[in-house]
Amino acid sequence: MRNIVAGNWKSNKSISEAREWMLEMGKAMVNMPQDVKVMIAPPAPYLSELAGGKRNGILIASQNVSSFSEGAYTGEFTAEMLVSCGVDFALVGHSERRADFGETDEMVAKKVRRCLDSNLGVVLCCGENLFSRDEGNQESVIKAQLMSALEGVGLEEMTGVVVAYEPIWAIGTGRTASAQQAAEMHFYIRSFLSERFSGDVAAETSILYGGSCKPSNAKELFSSPDVDGGLIGGASLESSVFQKIIEFDSSL
Ligand code: 13P
Secondary structure (H helix, E strand, O other), X not given: OOOEEEEEOOOOOOHXXXXXXXXXXXXXXXXXXXXXXXXXXXXXXXXXXXXXXXXXXXEEEEOOOOOOOOOOOOOOOOHHHHXXXXXXXXXXOOHHHHHHOOOOHHHHHHHHHHHHHOOOEEEEEEOOOHXXXXXXXXXXXXHHHHHHXXXXXXXXXXXXXXXXXXXXXXXXXXXXXXXXXXXXXXXXXXXXXXXXXXXXXXXXXXXXXEOOOOHHHHHHHOOOOOOOXXXXXXXXXXXXXXXXXXXXXXXX
């Protein structure tokens, strides 16, 4: 499953806007390239309805998941619950959750474990901040994040993991990584996966780019052999714009 374009709505849209988007995107799916998997991560209250409704091949992801299994954890929802609602993936370790909700590497690793134990796919997010980039430490930051998040994950379990490289300085800033910066980091991540797991795992794992990706830069960003698609925030909110990214059509 190397080619994936995933949308992350974050905390946006009403339920009627979400339904409308699914309807529009569903109609457009027949015209989308058949070798690209389309995924959307709506806000949690809409997951059950969207995952249980007419999907037209659209994969549904949660933006979050509990690091615990069921029990007295008010406000949390477990990987098992998501699976029971028909959800396919959970985003884990997004930089906004790390920065704004105190998610530590340890919690991220627990979430990965919970998902894999429940057969819920993982979109594992990693990314360096501007300070680390300016210091030239981006590779060591990513290595530390991935080492920790994937600790104890077995070779076969990696079929359930997608990696998303999202440099924090490019998220929601309009300042995207250059195609070369993305290519270098994706190459680094694939090499890391090869060393940590195997050449086969590295070759088969999808590595998505996220951070101010839009129709005008998607084609260039996705042109690197190690960039297998994108995790799209703002530009996934309008289905017509999102479709252009999936089609690598820069006409918007
Ligand atoms: P933007 O595309 O809005 O920069 O967001 C990227 C992102 O965080 C996706 O998870």
